[in-house]
Amino acid sequence: MDIAFKIEKLNNFYGNKHALKQVSFDIPAKSVTAIIGPSGCGKSTFIRCLNRMNDLIPVFKLDGRILYDGTDIYSKDIDVIDLRRRIGMVFQKPNPFPKSIYENIAYGLKIQGINKREVLDKTVEESLKKAAIWDEVKERLNDSALSLSGGQQQRLCIARAIAVEPEVILFDEPCSALDPIATAKIEDLIIKLKIDYTVVIVTHNMQQAARVSDQTAFFYIGEMIEYDKTDKMFTNPSNKLTEDYVTGRFG
Amino acid sequence: MYKRFRVKEKIIEGALFLSALSSVFVTFGIIAVLFFETYEFFKEVSIIDFLIDTQWTPLFAEKHFGILPLFAGTFLSTAIAMAVSLPIGLISAIYLSEYASEKLRTAIKPILEVLAAVPTVVYGYFALLFVTPILQKLVSGLSGFNSLSPGIVMGIMIIPIIASLSEDAMHAVPMSLREGALALGSTKFQVSIKVVLPAAFSGIAASFILGVSRAVGETMIVAIAAGQQPRLTLNPLVPIETVTAYIVQVSLGDTPTGTIEYKTIFAAGMSLFVVTFFLNMISYWLKKRFREEYE
Numbered sequence: 091m092d093i094a095f096k097i098e099k100l101n102n103f104y105g106n107k108h109a110l111k112q113v114s115f116d117i118p119a120k121s122v123t124a125i126i127g128p129s130g131c132g133k134s135t136f137i138r139c140l141n142r143m144n145d146l147i148p149v150f151k152l153d154g155r156i157l158y159d160g161t162d163i164y165s166k167d168i169d170v171i172d173l174r175r176r177i178g179m180v181f182q183k184p185n186p187f188p189k190s191i192y193e194n195i196a197y198g199l200k201i202q203g204i205n206k207r208e209v210l211d212k213t214v215e216e217s218l219k220k221a222a223i224w225d226e227v228k229e230r231l232n233d234s235a236l237s238l239s240g241g242q243q244q245r246l247c248i249a250r251a252i253a254v255e256p257e258v259i260l261f262d263e264p265c266s267a268l269d270p271i272a273t274a275k276i277e278d279l280i281i282k283l284k285i286d287y288t289v290v291i292v293t294h295n296m297q298q299a300a301r302v303s304d305q306t307a308f309f310y311i312g313e314m315i316e317y318d319k320t321d322k323m324f325t326n327p328s329n330k331l332t333e334d335y336v337t338g339r340f341g
Numbered sequence: 342m343y344k345r346f347r348v349k350e351k352i353i354e355g356a357l358f359l360s361a362l363s364s365v366f367v368t369f370g371i372i373a374v375l376f377f378e379t380y381e382f383f384k385e386v387s388i389i390d391f392l393i394d395t396q397w398t399p400l401f402a403e404k405h406f407g408i409l410p411l412f413a414g415t416f417l418s419t420a421i422a423m424a425v426s427l428p429i430g431l432i433s434a435i436y437l438s439e440y441a442s443e444k445l446r447t448a449i450k451p452i453l454e455v456l457a458a459v460p461t462v463v464y465g466y467f468a469l470l471f472v473t474p475i476l477q478k479l480v481s482g483l484s485g486f487n488s489l490s491p492g493i494v495m496g497i498m499i500i501p502i503i504a505s506l507s508e509d510a511m512h513a514v515p516m517s518l519r520e521g522a523l524a525l526g527s528t529k530f531q532v533s534i535k536v537v538l539p540a541a542f543s544g545i546a547a548s549f550i551l552g553v554s555r556a557v558g559e560t561m562i563v564a565i566a567a568g569q570q571p572r573l574t575l576n577p578l579v580p581i582e583t584v585t586a587y588i589v590q591v592s593l594g595d596t597p598t599g600t601i602e603y604k605t606i607f608a609a610g611m612s613l614f615v616v617t618f619f620l621n622m623i624s625y626w627l628k629k630r631f632r633e634e635y636e
Contacts, residue, residue: 175526185517198525
């Protein structure tokens, strides 16, 4: 399997706080990789390194390397704007723009200077279909995105990410604000997305990781404890800490 | 354990209630006086003349009572002020909210608010004695009194209002929206213009309207630097008179109480009140809408 991300001795700091310690592993392309671990283990910090979202935090420092497609994404000559277009992200809380459903999807194309109505129409429809929300919104594309339910908003955000044709989609606890039915829909969607995209998902929900992912990494207090095929992680983990966590003894 | 009647509590409650009520009473008192005198005025002058006559000459022998020239003056100076303050205020707000470091932001915001505390009479003389002479060198045919110079200075005065309130509105836009836009490959500028600005639109519009109602109500600057000649014109180079400046002119003169000249200031004041009242209503409504959006 192709490697999408190669993480080499990654260390993260927030000021003096050592948030991630010596994390190294490979994330394969066109599959779902789950990052699990208790709160504060550094899993969100980690996923935000992959599209350089942590750049927004002034006190954030990074050490080590993250190679995407063989290129060090933290090297000086990387265009972060282009990187983020190729590596999309869906956040914990649905964050649609206070615009119409249509404009939310078209936004990513418009900022690239694509304004042709036919292209936009086509992309909006395709993206919404891929995100399994087209049937629910096709009659009201001009309504405010804020009029949708939380689960619909999150699928809209997925459609918005898909619209710019990324190679990777990062999910940062995408279901933590959703009810079980909405969660199930998103999970189905994530499983489908791996045909076209590399998916990385952070979740505090172990069952979710077990259901959607091909491989799972377990983080604990800033360290990556174990990384393996999801089946093995949940049935026969090598590390005692992993076993205690996936069996619910702590966390 | 039984219910007790606490006298002190009741007295305090009553005192607080009366204090709160007093400001409401004062407001109603002012409006009542305004209404009464305006009613008296319209007994003598037809409301049609007041609204459509193109001359305002209540202090002359041949009297005309058309409010239009005064409102034209107010409109002209306000429009110039907003043309100056809106772009500069907005650009400052975008810079402070989206680009400046937290340290710079917290340092500059209070300074902006101090700017708003400069007495307007100072701005008035600044317009008359500093800005007008400079403008006269640049613009030929500019009179010593005109609406351009006080308009610009009023704009400078209003910049802090626009900048500060718009900045508040933009700063209140949730970080998650910026992150969402950045994650799609937006530049910082695209995030500011295409996401933050529209999301903060109602707050920005409220600040604009507040700026307008400040400009409409502004008195000293225009009284000092715009001249006192009611004139139905949109030419910024000639002397004009605004509604407020007229009220000052009459109030400071020796117009006897109860005469028609005296009553004109109430009619003018009433018209002004109606305008600013509606502007404030719109601003209030916009601000409320803006708050609802993210709660």
